[in-house]
Amino acid sequence: MTQAAKAASDHAFQLCEVSVHFAELVALDGVSLTIERGEKVGFVGPSGAGKTTLLRLLNASQRADQGRLLVLGQALHEVDGPSLKRVRSGIGFIPQRFHLIPSLRVLHNVLMGRLGQQGFWASLRSLLFPSAAEQVAVHDVLARVGLAEKLFAKTDHLSGGQQQRVAIARALYQSPQALLADEPVASVDPTRARATMELLTRLAEEGELTLGVSLHDQALARSFLPRLVGIREGRIFKDAPTEAWTDADFEELYQLGELSPLEDGYRN
Amino acid sequence: MGSRRMVLLLIGVAGFLAAWLIQLEPTQLFGKAQWHQLGVFFQAALSPALTYEDGAVVPEGLFLMEIAEALYKTLIYTAAAISLSLVGGLVFGFLGSAKAWLSLAAPGHVWGRALSAIALTGHFFVRTVMTVLRSVHEIVWAILFLQALGAENLAAVFAIAIPYSATLGKVFSELIDEAPRAAAGALRDNGASPVQVYVFGLLPAVIPDLLAYLLYRFECGLRSAAVLGFFGAPTLGSYLSLSWGERHYHEVWAYLYALLALIVAFDFWSGAVRRRLTVGLES
Numbered sequence: 257m258t259q260a261a262k263a264a265s266d267h268a269f270q271l272c273e274v275s276v277h278f279a280e281l282v283a284l285d286g287v288s289l290t291i292e293r294g295e296k297v298g299f300v301g302p303s304g305a306g307k308t309t310l311l312r313l314l315n316a317s318q319r320a321d322q323g324r325l326l327v328l329g330q331a332l333h334e335v336d337g338p339s340l341k342r343v344r345s346g347i348g349f350i351p352q353r354f355h356l357i358p359s360l361r362v363l364h365n366v367l368m369g370r371l372g373q374q375g376f377w378a379s380l381r382s383l384l385f386p387s388a389a390e391q392v393a394v395h396d397v398l399a400r401v402g403l404a405e406k407l408f409a410k411t412d413h414l415s416g417g418q419q420q421r422v423a424i425a426r427a428l429y430q431s432p433q434a435l436l437a438d439e440p441v442a443s444v445d446p447t448r449a450r451a452t453m454e455l456l457t458r459l460a461e462e463g464e465l466t467l468g469v470s471l472h473d474q475a476l477a478r479s480f481l482p483r484l485v486g487i488r489e490g491r492i493f494k495d496a497p498t499e500a501w502t503d504a505d506f507e508e509l510y511q512l513g514e515l516s517p518l519e520d521g522y523r524n
Numbered sequence: 525m526g527s528r529r530m531v532l533l534l535i536g537v538a539g540f541l542a543a544w545l546i547q548l549e550p551t552q553l554f555g556k557a558q559w560h561q562l563g564v565f566f567q568a569a570l571s572p573a574l575t576y577e578d579g580a581v582v583p584e585g586l587f588l589m590e591i592a593e594a595l596y597k598t599l600i601y602t603a604a605a606i607s608l609s610l611v612g613g614l615v616f617g618f619l620g621s622a623k624a625w626l627s628l629a630a631p632g633h634v635w636g637r638a639l640s641a642i643a644l645t646g647h648f649f650v651r652t653v654m655t656v657l658r659s660v661h662e663i664v665w666a667i668l669f670l671q672a673l674g675a676e677n678l679a680a681v682f683a684i685a686i687p688y689s690a691t692l693g694k695v696f697s698e699l700i701d702e703a704p705r706a707a708a709g710a711l712r713d714n715g716a717s718p719v720q721v722y723v724f725g726l727l728p729a730v731i732p733d734l735l736a737y738l739l740y741r742f743e744c745g746l747r748s749a750a751v752l753g754f755f756g757a758p759t760l761g762s763y764l765s766l767s768w769g770e771r772h773y774h775e776v777w778a779y780l781y782a783l784l785a786l787i788v789a790f791d792f793w794s795g796a797v798r799r800r801l802t803v804g805l806e807s
Contacts, residue, residue, distance in 0.1 A: 351713075355706040355707045359731075360728055368711055380723065430714060
């Protein structure tokens with residue numbers, strides 16, 4: 257089998273009985289999950305259920321304490337520094353709070369998307385003296401998120417929604433094979449939430465990227481994502497095509513456990 | 525009694541106790557012939573010299589040139605010392621903050637474990653060295669180097685650069701330690717190497733503060749360089765001590781006013797630069 261054919265046949269992500277612990281807290285408990293290339297998957301569930309931990313696992317930012325984890329065909333328990341870097345740079349991660357550098361211009365924040373693919377001196381040259389070609393490339397990804405005119409704007413002068421699109425552009429500039437977004441609708445204006453989901457799904461379709469999104473909002477999840485994985489208390493509650501999810505499923509997923517709402521909210 | 529009143533009372537008691545222990549008597553101030561000398565000195569403040577006080581020896585006008593030369597030398601000594609301190613401060617700051625940086629940047633990285641081991645052992649050492657270097661005043665360093673090197677130029681520059689490097693390094697490493705880490709973490713998660721995380725994720729946030737602090741240290745450096753003139757450096761202090769030795773108080777005041785003018789001018793300029801750093805980056 258050729259390298260390309262092998263890559264094409266690979267799953268984007270494969271988890272086999274994966275568990276993650278933080279001290280005595282079990283964040284994920286024996287999770288098994290396969291996501292094919294080009295799939296669009298929503299991770300739904302109450303806060304503290306383990307959605308962010310799962311996304312960080314998929315991004316190779318979090319180590320699994322038990323189980324087998326394959327990301328972009330790479331088994332993560334056996335990779336060293338350089339391959340880890342390669343895997344991470346193949347996945348665009350959009351953090352919930354964007355995590356841009358506020359004092360820099362949009363251009364520089366987006367340029368940092370490629371750090372994982374450059375050596376130190378190449379990245380220093382690129383950030384201090386971005387070439388015309390690099391500026392055009394950054395301009396192009398900004399155009400895809402509708403922010404082309406903000407190329408030279410200072411990042412902390414942008415609105416929250418615009419900063420989110422800079423974070424998306426930074427992820428796109430990696431030329432990733434997958435996009436992962438952690439609660440992308442939780443930190444923007446509710447009126448912008450639909451626009452954000454539209455943008456993410458459109459970008460995934462245009463670039464034939466695998467998309468993983470964690471979110472609370474079941475209405476948005478149902479209208480934008482064809483497959484939903486429900487997570488509750490660190491376990492997979494239900495993993496099915498969106499049309500197979502019923503209102504009763506969602507009710508059960510978000511239903512609080514034995515604990516009172518207050519205690520539950522402070523448990524983590 | 526409230527604890528605040530207690531503290532104020534204790535401070536007052538400590539003050540009187542200290543005065544008593546060193547036999548501080550206000551009566552010592554009265555009835556001394558030195559008062560006359562002091563009066564002459566302060567009267568001279570009203571008419572700083574524009575020419576040499578024993579003008580017969582040298583032609584008119586040269587004294588102003590000499591003031592300019594004193595200021596120029598003070599300035600270039602400071603510039604040399606601060607440039608050297610910046611290099612030293614960056615190295616100290618990098619080493620001093622390496623522990624916190626590596627825990628963020630290199631969990632599981634192939635170099636991470638090796639670097640962490642070096643950083644952990646080096647960290648304590650570097651912070652200790654910085655504290656020792658900082659706690660010795662530049663005048664003591666100057667005297668040491670004048671003894672050892674004899675060459676005044678290098679001695680003066682090193683005397684300032686050594687404690688200043690350590691101070692800059694301390695401030696710089698603390699700025700890095702306190703810098704927001706979220707953006708750096710995001711770069712690491714996108715595949716950036718530990719050095720890239722440091723340079724691109726942490727440094728940009730602290731550069732404005734670091735430059736502002738560097739300008740402040742430059743101002744301190746001007747005063748230090750001037751004072752080191754009394755200990756053999758060819759800066760303003762050496763001119764001052766010559767005039768002082770000859771009791772040319774008008775000349776002394778001219779030098780003092782010139783130093784004041786230099787520092788005020790620098791303060792205005794650096795204030796403008798700092799404002800541009802904090803508000804004007806985008807314009």
